[in-house]
Amino acid sequence: MVLSHWVTLALIAARSFAQGSLANYAPSFTKCPDTALVREFTPASQTINPSESKFIAERESHVIPRSWESWLGDGSSIGYRTSEFMDFARIGIAFSGGGLRASQVGAGAISAIDARNKTAAAVGTGGLLQVASYFSGLSGGSWLTAGVYMNNFPTVQDMVLGSQPGWLMENDITFPAGSSDPLAPENVEYFSMIKQSIDAKAAAGLMLSYHFLSGTNASNFFDNSSHGAGQLWSQIAESSFFVNKEAPFPVVVINSNGTFDLTTLSVSLDLPVYEASPFELASFDPSISAGADMTFIGTSLSRGVPTDKNSCVVGFDQASFVIGSSSNVFLASQSQAAGTAGVANLQELLGAPVDTENPDIAIVSRWPNPFFGIAPSTFVDSNNAELNLVDGGFNGEGLPLNPLLVKARGIEVIVAVEASANTADNWPNGLSFLFSQERLSTILADTHQQLPEMPISSDDFVAQGLNLRPTFFGCDTTDTPFVILLPNSPPLTGAAPFANGPTGQTQYEANETQAILDQTFNNTIGGFVPNTNSPDPNWPGCLKCAAVDRSRFKAYSHTIERSAFCEKCFAQYCYNPNNLTSAAELPNRQLAYAGPASNSSVKLR
Ligand SMILES: *[C@@H]1O[C@H](CO)[C@@H](O)[C@H](O)[C@H]1NC(C)=O
Ligand SMILES: *[C@@H]1O[C@H](CO)[C@@H](O)[C@H](O)[C@H]1NC(C)=O
Ligand SMILES: *[C@@H]1O[C@H](CO)[C@@H](O)[C@H](O)[C@H]1NC(C)=O
Ligand SMILES: *[C@@H]1O[C@H](CO)[C@@H](O)[C@H](O)[C@H]1NC(C)=O
Ligand SMILES: *[C@@H]1O[C@H](CO)[C@@H](O)[C@H](O)[C@H]1NC(C)=O
Ligand SMILES: *[C@@H]1O[C@H](CO)[C@@H](O)[C@H](O)[C@H]1NC(C)=O
Ligand SMILES: *[C@@H]1O[C@H](CO)[C@@H](O)[C@H](O)[C@H]1NC(C)=O
């Protein structure tokens, strides 16, 4: 049982580290609250968590209207009177997986849409973040989510390269001492800390906590301080920026275990998808339709009722464990693990099983199943005491779109920051959308909104250049959300790219990280002018047109026409199946990664 591991850990920790430190990883028992710990609904009566509803209602009534006003002014620069848009469309932003590449690319994109970045605000893209209601991440995108939400909503430069928390990408995630020799003295010290953990999965979370949670800096990296222990996902809700609704509502996506296919690195699309918000671990899949209170996650429950009302667990929702569950730092294919000093030895060092028959063992994170006994006829794990969860992108859905498409959330505009590595040079090719479309149109047809029309194959996606430039989808329908795709792409200027490092790269020098942030930033504020290497001066306005198009549509019983300015933008940036674009219109883009060759044996998603 998971819990006994935690208790063992607590004992070891208490012995070796007198005060604070790793002991804070141990959950504790408390009397159960009077409130229900699990809420159930049906696809037809789908509801979101009441605390989430309250957050969204307050952010949308007190905070977002002012943000729209600062971003759009009176709207005249894009040909509208925004005072006519009484009911602004609800926006969610999705940050894909893709290891540290995705975390850094996502961060660069945030800078470019953040009103607090003066350059972004001056050009006009900065402001989109402030009008968003939701923020979702998976895997590498979940690390970004933790960076933003576990550190008081910092600005990107402070978060990544400053001290809030400072991502310390120069310290390799697995071998931070700069040598891949596990016996290098500082690596040994590091592992002696990490080793206190229970299994490779939680250790993965622990390692992430050095970078994405607060408390670790270059001076204390190898010491015995807590390094993020005790920082809980549910505590996001207590942060002042959250209480004041200054940031969008965060959600992280996690997949079910199931039969994991090592050759495709995937789980079947019909297995449930979960999400972790500060309020609950939930699944809006029709087979589950339930959410469990995050504060008490880890409690032994049956049909939503504590098995012992005096023994509810608190402190299980370590932020490092939540994001470690959404990612798989230690997945290594057998071939990779076999010949290298890397992962296999590391797992031994960590005291975690290296089971050649069951290679997925290191990637599963074990949660006491809060949905035990629920939906027995439809929920595949209803009878399991444990919920075994894996990387949020392992079913092929590289973008965390599921939470944003939940019908009860009513999201009308989705911004997709896509940094998956699908091509040989680690650029996306639309595959994430194809997997999501498949799942949405079959399993989630009743519970989720559909995506707008997109190319039907990743070859088409690439041939049309849609991975080299921002694109809008759903311009000519209102049956689906409007999608703004911001793909990770080579610099529009034709410069050599640094933002497409391999997914398994576990270390970046500070100047490389800065280059990734700046290249992503420049592309995200730049748009494109067909057949050139110049940024589009109209792009920031076009992004506003996209963000506001559903609001325009809703206003005054659909009587406000698109402005001439926005029509022009849409002719250039919308995906139009009747007038396909071509990659040839995006000349001189360099595709090959210009950073140093990586030699990691660890695969990250
Ligand atoms: C941490 O290490 C320092 C110096 O190595 C030592 O003095 C201190 O007692 C240790 N603290 C804990 C909590 O183990
Ligand atoms: C805006 O963001 C970019 C990328 O993170 C950063 O390099 C730049 O310093 C920021 N500019 C300002 C004015 O904050
Ligand atoms: C690093 O963090 C520790 C603990 O928070 C703090 O005492 C120390 O001053 C920090 N060092 C630097 C260089 O910021
Ligand atoms: C980072 O600095 C190193 C060493 O000075 C240099 O070789 C490398 O080209 C720099 N990388 C970038 C992206 O500027
Ligand atoms: C980003 O654009 C600015 C302004 O055009 C330019 O000075 C800077 O060199 C660019 N940075 C990168 C990394 O391309
Ligand atoms: C087709 O799209 C291009 C931009 O990609 C645009 O310039 C042209 O006007 C469009 N043609 C039609 C018939 O809409
Ligand atoms: C990668 O590691 C292998 C085996 O450890 C070594 O032979 C090779 O030289 C390394 N390559 C680089 C680019 O460091």
Ligand SMILES: CC(=O)N[C@H]1CO[C@H](CO)[C@@H](O)[C@@H]1O
């Ligand atoms: C869907 C699925 O395969 N679930 C498995 C998850 O892990 C538990 C415990 O190992 C199995 O019993 C389930 O079958």
